[in-house]
Amino acid sequence: MVVDNALSGAEADGVFHALADATRRDIVRTVLVREHSVSALARRYPMSFAAVHKHVTVLEAAGLVTKQRSGRESLVRGDIDRVRDARSALDALEQLWRDRVTQMDQILAEDH
Amino acid sequence: MPITRVDKDLDAHTMTVVAEYDAPVERVWQLYADPRQLERFWGPPTWPATVVDHDLRPGGRVMYLMTGPDGEKSAGYWDVLEVDPPRRFLVDDGFADDTGQPNTDMPTTRMELELAERAGGGTTMTVVSTFASTHAMTQLIEMGMEEGMREAMAQIDSLLADAA
Numbered sequence: 001m002v003v004d005n006a007l008s009g010a011e012a013d014g015v016f017h018a019l020a021d022a023t024r025r026d027i028v029r030t031v032l033v034r035e036h037s038v039s040a041l042a043r044r045y046p047m048s049f050a051a052v053h054k055h056v057t058v059l060e061a062a063g064l065v066t067k068q069r070s071g072r073e074s075l076v077r078g079d080i081d082r083v084r085d086a087r088s089a090l091d092a093l094e095q096l097w098r099d100r101v102t103q104m105d106q107i108l109a110e111d112h
Numbered sequence: 113m114p115i116t117r118v119d120k121d122l123d124a125h126t127m128t129v130v131a132e133y134d135a136p137v138e139r140v141w142q143l144y145a146d147p148r149q150l151e152r153f154w155g156p157p158t159w160p161a162t163v164v165d166h167d168l169r170p171g172g173r174v175m176y177l178m179t180g181p182d183g184e185k186s187a188g189y190w191d192v193l194e195v196d197p198p199r200r201f202l203v204d205d206g207f208a209d210d211t212g213q214p215n216t217d218m219p220t221t222r223m224e225l226e227l228a229e230r231a232g233g234g235t236t237m238t239v240v241s242t243f244a245s246t247h248a249m250t251q252l253i254e255m256g257m258e259e260g261m262r263e264a265m266a267q268i269d270s271l272l273a274d275a276a
Contacts, residue, residue, distance in 0.1 A: 093127055093221075093241060094118055094120070094127065094129070095156075096156060097115070097118075097129045097239065098115060099156050099157055100153050100154065101114055101115050101129075101131045101237075103152060103153035103157070104131075104133070104140075104143055104153045105114055105133070106153075107143060107149055107152055107153060108133060108134070108139065108140075108143075111135065111139070
């Protein structure tokens with residue numbers, strides 16, 4: 001597996017871990033559309049404020065969301081570029097195969 | 113260009129690459145069956161590969177190391193699932209650490225390669241890469257398909273196109 005152009009090493013680890021949880025994926029979707037306070041997010045899920053806050057912290061560490069202080073509230077916003085990086089993995093895989101096929105051709109050309 | 117088709121199916125989490133060669137099936141198979149040939153094309157041009165283990169049999173493992181332009185190392189492996197020489201193999205391609213231990217935190221990609229004779233000579237190679245459906249990588253790609261996000265993606269795409 002060599003598709004690591006978009007996200008690599010520890011960075012990718014964090015993103016994959018963060019998105020391996022259904023609630024965290026839903027939080028990312030929600031805050032990509034519109035920013036939400038942590039307490040507004042907490043009202044959307046059947047779990048405690050502390051549990052939702054913990055999910056947000058994991059997403060923040062992975063760079064998928066950012067948190068900004070606004071008065072007494074923390075506003076959570078999704079980072080579209082980070083999610084986009086994941087999608088570009090398929091494009092990176094395509095480029096990888098284009099390079100491979102070109103190099104295969106070069107080896108085969110030596111047969112003549 | 114010998115690549116004749118690239119299909120990306122985000123719903124099925126697959127990418128299909130079809131390429132055509134003038135060489136016969138047995139010759140193209142050798143590119144994979146011979147580690148010294150495999151290492152000459154497997155890594156990207158700026159990341160040459162060395163194949164350190166090569167057991168292309170069911171249950172076997174192929175292990176490769178790649179070195180980047182700044183000397184950084186990246187290792188990968190294939191877990192070989194099915195082999196039908198000289199036409200087809202099915203492997204799981206994953207990341208490994210410096211000692212060759214598979215990194216199970218990272219996604220693996222299932223890769224199915226098929227070689228078929230072309231009418232009039234030559235070979236058609238079809239490679240289907242599938243991201244493991246249970247894996248976060250797939251979830252990442254699925255997320256990209258969410259309706260609200262598709263709009264945002266389109267906006268960014270047009271912004272980038274304008275800038276180009």
